[in-house]
Amino acid sequence: MENQITIPKSSLDFLQQLKTNNNKPWFDANKPTYLKELNYIETFADALLHELSKTDVLETKSGKKSVYRIYRDIRFSKDKTPFKTFWGGSYTRATAARRGGYYFHLEEGNSFFAGGFWGPNAADLKRIRTEFDHDSESFEKILNSKSFVSNFGTLQGEQLKTAPKGFDVNHKAIDLLRYKQFLVIKRFTDDEVLSPDFLELALDAFKNMRPFFDYMSEVLTTDTNGASIL
Template structure:
């Protein structure tokens, strides 16, 4: 942990170098021999995550108690995977919004050649998915207004996530909002190049990207936490 990282939280080339080396030597012997290097880079990521939480908390209420608590472990769960390599080759973390009235979550993923930040609804429970589809079916205008906003398009391009090939049960294939009704996941994703990740502006860009998700989150939160009369429930 260095004073430079504490004063100016950022991702540096050493973090990428460690991940690239781990990718080429994804075994316990190598990892144990390079535990000191791992701990050093983990400390830097924790500082970055703490700074990101501070920026995020300036414009949203977050339940995640610390940057350190936001991070996912580097150890892979290989029990049900054909890939038995023991370690992830990326840093990642997520922040949970506070109270049941703030829906959606924030995620960051730092990996050479595949860095991105995302947010939204990865696996809505059936009840939530039905409420979202019912609202879209009744009037898709509020959601389309968010998705067609210039700032949204420049940041995320389009809504992402798994979709049904046909209409969901109970909905007409000819519905004017069938393109939105087919979604099973509702995700906002912004990729970052390695150059962008390593720049001094990355922390600020991630925070601003999370802030750009808010209109979408506010819409979804209202749909999922109010009844047809607009009452909380």
């Protein structure tokens, strides 16, 4: 583990300055500082990718490519500030057999690592709900496990206000059936983000998502009889 790779305080401080000066003239004048801080984030992302690749197969091959652009797409947004005020990025799992994705977000007072299914398509959502309808206990066992609760608390994501079409509102797993997104989120304090152990903490958070990912991957790559659809 390359524990010497850390997030410097200056990387979070730069974001705070950007929040106060979210305009192109200031950003252009401070571009050298931005590039220096970006390099720290990319180096960290690369080290995390390297470690994560030892236990998962990832399509993402470069930490640099995993980090999102700082420039906001403001074409359809009421908020016309041109720059994001956080460092963010993601890693994609490889092949159709491995579902779910990893995401990281670094920002003073609001740092978190997340994983899951942000916008499952209609077919995937139906398949997941069908599984819950037949057997919710297997997934509930994961959600109630010590490692899941201590890391992520509870499953998160948007939910329907009532039962999805075709399912009984009194179903014993109605709380699971109402989910439209399936997200797990681990939050970190600023002290944790800036600590020498953060790479290890971040890796541990991602590793603890695996039972959740493995369950969803199995469901989404099999039919209701458990036969592979790949």
